Amino acid sequence: MEQAKAEGTDGFDGFVAARWSALFHLARLLCAGDRHRAEDLLQEALVKLWFVWPKVADEAPEAYVRKILARAAARSARRRWWGERPVEALPDLAHTGDESAAVVERSRLEAALAQLPPRQRAAVVLRYYQDLPEKQVAEVLGCPLGTARSHASRGVARLRQILADVIEPVG
Amino acid sequence: MDHFERELARMMRDAQEHTPFEPAQQNGLRAGVRARRRVRAAQKAAGCVLVAAGISVGLFLLPHAPDRDRPLGPAPRPATTPVSPYATPSPTPTESATATTEDTAGVSGPPGTSTTTESPASGSTGPGDGGTATTGAPPTTEPATSSGTPTSSTSSPPPSGPGPSSSGTSAG
Numbered sequence: 001m002e003q004a005k006a007e008g009t010d011g012f013d014g015f016v017a018a019r020w021s022a023l024f025h026l027a028r029l030l031c032a033g034d035r036h037r038a039e040d041l042l043q044e045a046l047v048k049l050w051f052v053w054p055k056v057a058d059e060a061p062e063a064y065v066r067k068i069l070a071r072a073a074a075r076s077a078r079r080r081w082w083g084e085r086p087v088e089a090l091p092d093l094a095h096t097g098d099e100s101a102a103v104v105e106r107s108r109l110e111a112a113l114a115q116l117p118p119r120q121r122a123a124v125v126l127r128y129y130q131d132l133p134e135k136q137v138a139e140v141l142g143c144p145l146g147t148a149r150s151h152a153s154r155g156v157a158r159l160r161q162i163l164a165d166v167i168e169p170v171g
Numbered sequence: 172m173d174h175f176e177r178e179l180a181r182m183m184r185d186a187q188e189h190t191p192f193e194p195a196q197q198n199g200l201r202a203g204v205r206a207r208r209r210v211r212a213a214q215k216a217a218g219c220v221l222v223a224a225g226i227s228v229g230l231f232l233l234p235h236a237p238d239r240d241r242p243l244g245p246a247p248r249p250a251t252t253p254v255s256p257y258a259t260p261s262p263t264p265t266e267s268a269t270a271t272t273e274d275t276a277g278v279s280g281p282p283g284t285s286t287t288t289e290s291p292a293s294g295s296t297g298p299g300d301g302g303t304a305t306t307g308a309p310p311t312t313e314p315a316t317s318s319g320t321p322t323s324s325t326s327s328p329p330p331s332g333p334g335p336s337s338s339g340t341s342a343g
Contacts, residue, residue, distance in 0.1 A: 013197075016192060016197075016200070017192045020190065020191070020192035020196070021187070021188075021189050021190045021191070021192075022187070024190050025186070025187040025188070025190075029183060029186075039196070043196070043199055043200055043203050044203070046200055046203075047200065047203040047204050047207050050200075050204050051204075051207070102185060102186075105182060105185070105186070106182075106185075106186035109182050109183065109186055110186075124179075125183070128176060128179050128180040128183055129180065129183040129184065131180070156175075156176060156179070159179060160175055163175075163179070167174075167175050167178040167179065167182075
């Protein structure tokens with residue numbers, strides 16, 4: 001019993017240590033770059049995972065965490081106002097001399113994601129970052145397939161407008 | 172998936188930076204687990220307390236319930252008594268009704284035979300209707316019944332009865 005418990009704890013710790021970076025990045029995209037909120041969200045999801053670890057350890061713990069993260073992100077954004085305010089033009093970013101192009105690009109991406117409604121953002125992130133099919137996006141978000149498809153397409157359309165100067169159309 | 176969508180996916184993946192699982196985050200996670208465990212234990216304890224309180228209240232009220240029901244317990248009695256009162260009164264009203272009708276009929280006179288049979292008893296017992304017969308008659312009528320002339324005395328009190336006695340009873 002104790003050995004199994006210890007193995008379970010070790011398995012959980014190993015999973016968290018191995019997947020922390022990827023899960024944190026997912027949480028950060030879902031929170032539109034808010035690092036602190038992403039950390040809280042991920043921690044909350046991992047606490048929930050800890051209690052069901054014996055059940056989901058052999059199946060798909062990462063899918064479980066992804067579902068909790070996506071739903072919690074949409075729910076918490078609905079429950080509380082996080083100070084997001086849609087604007088016509090993106091705010092000027094603070095540029096420093098040694099800032100790399102990757103950081104600038106990431107900042108622009110996060111600022112663009114912040115302008116999407118939470119469910120659209122979650123659908124876009126799950127669809128394009130996690131590369132999930134639409135059916136699975138709907139399952140993770142807990143909504144019908146048509147709704148998930150609509151969220152994703154509207155979110156992409158909005159991002160297309162916002163990031164038009166960053167991602168130039170081909171041809 | 173068009174060019175923009177591919178670029179969007181690339182941007183999202185490229186934006187990922189390696190963030191190690193630091194001890195501070197590990198401690199925070201453990202603290203979160205402990206807090207959640209404490210909350211669950213508190214919820215479980217609160218549930219147990221509520222269940223115990225419910226059972227104790229139920230046990231407290233349960234012994235009183237039969238006592239409270241006991242006064243109402245003779246529910247069979249109301250069940251039986253209504254039968255007898257309703258059973259007995261129902262004949263009596265009919266009897267009394269018939270009796271009154273018979274008495275009134277007797278006073279009025281037309282059904283002669285039945286009134287003649289009942290009139291001696293009513294005359295002996297009751298000062299009710301045949302006042303003339305009771306006041307003046309009892310001493311006189313009993314011998315009279317024995318002599319066999321009650322029918323005439325009961326059937327014809329008002330007109331043919333002794334004058335002073337009938338006038339005295341009507342006044343009294």
